Amino acid sequence: MSDALINSLAAAVEARPDDLPLRLHLAELLVTAGRGPEAIGHVAQILAREPGNAAAQQLMTRALGGGTVAGSAPGVPPKGSPEEQAAESAAATPAAGEAADRSGIDWAAMEEQFGDVVPPRFARADGEPDPVRGHADRAFDVERSTVTLADVGGMTDVKKRLEVSFLGPLRNPKLRSLFGKSLRGGLLLYGPPGCGKTFLARAVAGEMGAAFISLSITDVLNMWIGSSERNLHDLFESARGHAPCVLFLDEIDALGHKRSQLQSSMRTVVNQLLTELDGVDGGNDGVFVLAATNAPWDVDAALRRPGRLDRTVLVLPPDAPARAAILEYHLRDRPVAGIDLGAVAAATEHYSGADLAHLCETAAEYAMRDSIDTGEIRMIGQADMLAAAREVRPSTDAWFATARNVAMFANESGAYDDLAAYLKKRKIR
Known part of the structure; x- marks a missing residue:
């Protein structure tokens, strides 16, 4: 073939x-x-x-x-x-040409394919409702991710958890039926900012061959009473209509903040989110909810109960092999010579992916400044990378300082045991 x-x-x-x-x-x-x-x-x-x-x-x-x-x-x-x-x-199925007119042209298919390029052939009369396109696509973009977990450097433990929770049951429908595993679920990704939580969610969608919908708080909140709740409902309806679908809720602590600390208008939004996660008005089979936050301790406890965002995964700064891969990615289109990725990766422990991108940008600035001063273009070298590593400090330290207090004094339920183990390993206790 x-x-x-x-x-x-x-x-x-x-x-x-x-x-x-x-x-x-x-x-x-x-x-x-x-x-x-x-x-x-x-x-x-x-x-x-x-x-x-x-x-x-x-x-x-x-x-x-x-x-x-x-x-x-x-x-x-x-x-x-x-x-x-x-x-x-x-x-055994209806002929594809049933929708075609006598000229042999399937106008419905042509309008579907070129609807964004040319206007429709016919306009609807005043007051005539829009045809049901389904899934509220007017408000939310449904994407098809092209990245997979193979494109994600490191994160071995996170990938194993995703395989057990989502990917394995989807790939093995017979085993899924045997064990009664539902094609629904929720996973909360938390950790310091810039460590790839959003990229990981896109990779999960690409791995599954599923649709991908990303939501932020600005897509939901509206000044009019009831509009925010309606936006949230439309979002879940869109995901259900495109199942299998990965629904990514970014900054979930802003959308699902503890209700005891919110005004009444925002509490109703959180209540609506709880209702949609339960699938009361519509089945959530085939809808995989991935949420991300830098502050899981601010997320309402009801969102993390069984059946909702009941599984939690800590997304840590990239390890050495992952850092080398990230550095190589951000240097791929820049003029470089003689760079030892292993040595730079060893000098950037605890750096996030965003920190490493900024490091490469800083190293490029060094080389560009010298090229301007001398009038001769030179490549980005190892000295530039190491100098940038001394200037750019890891942004994760501040997050771990806050997380330390949570792991030490607010971990009665054991929800942050993995975080406590990592802090102990780094001797941040």
Whole structure:
């Protein structure tokens, strides 16, 4: 099987993520090429939208390495080649041309594809409601992340926790059904600022092949009474409509602050968030809520009870291999020569990813200033990097000073045991 053909189809699917027949064809090619694990994510998205799709069910069984297909006798493989199976599936589903007019042009599909480029052919009458596009896309951008966990340096413990909580059950639907594992959940990422919590959330979405919606407090709060709660409801409706979806709530301490410290208007917003996390008005299956905060001790306790943001993961400053990878990333487009990444990484312990980016910027300024003074352009060297490391100090120290008090005097529940262990290791006690 040609990798070029598969890559072209993958690009087409990325451009048109809701084209299920195209996604099914890509998954068939991946399975035929022996790349079953890659196909599982695509088939899972098809089944999330069309649970009764027989072709997708058969393809999921093949991608998982065999087994009995629903509706077939045990031990009897599906009949025909992949092409014949696809043809049978196409025959069993409504013809794609049903929406086309006599000219053979599918105007509905054309409007869907080029709606952002050309205006619609027909305008609605005054007072006629907008068609239900679903999922409140007018307010929230639904993205398709292109990064995966392989792009995240270090964070081994965090990746293991994510695999157990989200990724493993999604990749193994048979085991998920056997153990009764629901495709819902919440995970709270906390730690010093600039350590990659947002990037990690995008990587989870990319790893799952899921939609990604990022929310900040400015997307929710509105001066009019009731509007903030409505915005929050629309957000969750959007995530439910695009399941499987990773819903990322950034700075959750601002949106879900302790209600005892809030005015009544903000308390109702927190109450609405609790309701949406419970999925009272709509099922949250397939909606993975990842929240991030630098101050977990300010988050309302009700948000962290079982069934909501019930799992907590500490995201620490990058370790030495991760620091070297981050430095290499930020130097990739700059003129460098003779830089020992290992030595620079060793000199930047406890630096956050944002600190390392600033360090590279500072080193570039040194080299640029010398180039201006001498009139000769020179590369960024090891001396520039080490000088920048002496000037740029880690920004995480202030956070750990605050976290130390919490770990020592407010950890009766054991919620910060991992933080206490890290502080003890660093001898910040």
